[in-house]
Amino acid sequence: MAKAPAPSGGNRRQQLAALQDQQKSTQRRRTVGLLGICLVLAAALLSYPVYLVVKDSRAGNAVLADLGVAADAAACDAVATHPASGNQNHVADGTKVPYDRTPPDSGPHYASPAPFTKRFYTVDDRPAVETLVHNLEHGYTVVWYRDSAPQSDRDALAAIAKTFTSEDYDPTQKFIAAPWSDADGAGFPDGKNVVLTRWTADPANPTDTTKQLGVRQACGAVSGGAIASFMQTYPSTDSPEPNGA
Known part of the structure; x- marks a missing residue:
């Protein structure tokens, strides 16, 4: 071929x-x-x-009152008050303070508060309880949330924290949400996932310790409406040291 x-x-x-x-x-x-x-x-x-x-x-x-569940659906207890303690009572960093009520709404605390611009903490970055009590003394509303609270509650608190947007000192922006675990102490109210707390004083005479009160309200779920009402009733100006950041 x-x-x-x-x-x-x-x-x-x-x-x-x-x-x-x-x-x-x-x-x-x-x-x-x-x-x-x-x-x-x-x-x-x-x-x-x-x-x-x-x-x-x-x-x-976002409007604070629109976040979370409605106030009447949050299963909040009535606001409770009692004499406060610990005004200007600073303890050494690292000291574990045995508070009368847990989570606390007053008491001895560390010398430095948490920074003004941080408003939502997780279990990974939360300061010591004793640090946040100092924030209470300066007029902050501290909302303690159970560390095992539903994700929906934690998400709602994170969103609520973002409604306080001022990066400059502003007494109306004094809000912190922080987790509470069993390691912090027993006593978180049964059936409740959040506790709103304030340390109040007579605005005409803030250093009068006889008129200082610890204020608290426990709720089953996070309600922006309940938080807004609480903060309006107990403004940051009515605190032992209202001008502290």
């Missing part, structure tokens, strides 16, 4: 050129595809911070 004639030099060059063109075309498609993927990823990375800013802005503009 006769062999097929070998391709001429011109044909070989044409075949080689066609193969090179095919390889270049394939490489261009790959390059364009990779470029498209990179652009999509870059757009996603750039848009995520914008999403967070918008999300925080929406949270900051």
Whole structure:
């Protein structure tokens, strides 16, 4: 059987050129595809911070009373008051204070309060209880939440904390939500997931310890309406040291 004639030099060059063109075309498609993927990823990375800013802005503009459950659905006990103690009674950092009531609403505390601009704590970053009691002395509303509270309650408190948006000192922004665990002490009210607390004083004479009160209200669920009412009834100006940050 006769062999097929070998391709001429011109044909070989044409075949080689066609193969090179095919390889270049394939490489261009790959390059364009990779470029498209990179652009999509870059757009996603750039848009995520914008999403967070918008999300925080929406949270900051939310109405406190609209967050969480309605006040009449929160299973809140009546507000309880009792004589406060511990005004200007600073103990050494690391000291474990045995508070009369848990979570506390007054009592001895560490010399430095928690920072003004931090309003929601988790079990991973919460300061010592004794630190937060100092915040109570300065007029903060501290909402203690059970560390095993439903995620819906924790999410609601995180959203509520974001409604207090001022980064400058402002007495109306004195709010902190902080977790409470069994390791902090027994006594968290049965059947309740949050306890609202304040340390009040006579605004005309804040240093009169005979008129200072610990104020607390235990609730079964988080209610922005209940928190708003509590803070309006017990403003931060009525505290032992209202001008402290």
